[in-house]
Amino acid sequence: MRTFAFTRASSLEQALTTRRAEPASAFVAGGTTLLDLVKLDVMRPARVIDINALPLTLVERLADDRLRIGALVTNTALAHHPEVTANYPLLSQAILAGASTQVRNMATTAGNIMQRTRCPYFRDVAAACNKREPGSGCDARHGINRMHAVLGGSDDCVAVHPSDMCVALAAIGATLTLHGPRGEREIDFADFHRLPGTSPHLEHELADDELIVAVTLDPPLEPLGAAYIKLRDRASYEFALASAGAMLSLDEEMIGEARLALGGVATKPWRCHEAEAILEGQPADRAVFGQAADAALADAEPLSHNAFKIPLARQAIVRALRDAARAAKEGHP
Template identity: 60%
Template sequence: MIPFAYSKPTDIASALELAGPNARFIAGGTNLLDLMKENVAQPEQLIDITGLPLREVSASATGGLLIGALVGNAELAQHPRVQADYPLLAEAILAGASPQLRNMASTGGNLLQRTRCPYFYDTGTPCNKREPGTGCPARTGLNRNHAILGASDQCVATHPSDMCVALAALEATVHVQGKQGTRHIPFAEFHRLPGDQPQRDNCLAEDELITAVELPAPRFAKHARYLKIRDRASYAFALVSVAAALTLDGDRIGELRLALGGVAHKPWRDAELEARFKGQPATAATYADIAKAMLQGAQPLEHNAFKVTLAHNAIIRALGQAQQRQGATS
């Protein structure tokens, strides 16, 4: 770990004045500190934002929920409004990490965590995400945990967050503030696929700070399920995860929301596919068709072809379980 300067501003304007290419915002630090210890991240200045007024959970002007960037993951999962109106989000958060990490991790920080690809963390190996242009050894190396969708020749890493998969399905909006003003970014546009710039995980500018995440008015409190498939029951990243939510019109699908984790560089969602299945019978056969369509473009690597079948079955299972539910507490 290299030496670094440390600042703790008490207002957003002061924090933004300190921002720059060699500075990093830090809140819980559950990912950034690990990266610094391994010399993967080497910021010259840390800007501690834990003193900023970003800890409130409140109703939004549109009937949804506005979640401050510093709201802790554990607090958010247990919030009465989240449990009642957005059980998919609560379920996803509780599926992630460990209780100790959820107590430290923040809402904004969860969106910004980096991939857990072992080649990215190993500074003794090349990695296009860490050092652009050096190569991607995961493509021909050990790639059991890597992407089957949306990857490129430059990078096959997957996004590690559980919470973000639920936020993608719920169509959240990310509020950010920078030196040039404020922006409201649809969640589907916040994270990037690797393309030829795998070092860029999201669309934030260097001086922009996440201030809040906004959820739309609740529509999927009754029939929702977050299903995480992993190697062990606790504290493991997803091989495949599914955030499934739907409304029912009799025995047919009303609205459908579906996002996958563990399969791509960002939470994977296809809004056109969701619209295509509106009005279809809410049956296992339809869910199998949805799964097939969702995975149509999969390009597995040598060691992760099993993820295609795993994801297919998980989608069917998650949609079926969501259909059978009768609310957040049943």
């Protein structure tokens, strides 16, 4: 492992000044992504800036009914926070479907959003990877691509965005607050992660001299039923092959509002607006859920080893919608 200098930032300004002074630096929060990738020689920061002393650990309900979550709130704290379990059960379920208790105790909200892909070619410095080394090619496209994306890929990259938590954020709707030299700015979560296109190394809209300080969730849907279904090779401690996060409000048997997002199958957290339009105003039954699933996957393009992901994702969607509808009917989230 390469050595790096280390700074423990005691203020936001110090963190940002240090970062500006040394562009080859990286922030560290829980370290569960960064340090793995440093050990693999995939990330090579000359300096690591520890941001854990910054006051970014509050979860607070705002006057407009949105929920503001500090960037350093751990995945465990967020999943079990009473505001989240009561009003955003999808977020709680999605976080708890990820990683392990130990990892979630360390992992932070912003770190989860910024986590890098698990594509084995990205994580192997001997392989060609446009995301790691622009212009080097993509060994995944014609390699062993069983785990890769069927939605949002390009000739240059088919790496999946691995986060479970981000599937819930995509469905719920959220705003990120970024802090940089010109102060704070906000960006819609849906616009934060980029599609790979011809520049897969550019993964998000955060500038080099900015830090994520908070994530603010849209007001909760009411009355709400929610479900996160994650299908994977083993029952725990494994990334999704396909996952679906659904939220439904019901008026008798009819669907009011619907939200649907996918994980494990796309190059960024994937909101399914076409499927939502099919669901809204229709009866909450299996036929409608199937039509919504087909719409969500209409643009899916399988690679040589992952055609199975399309029917798998369809199952995940139908089950998530069914469970969300059941929860809404039973009157608990």
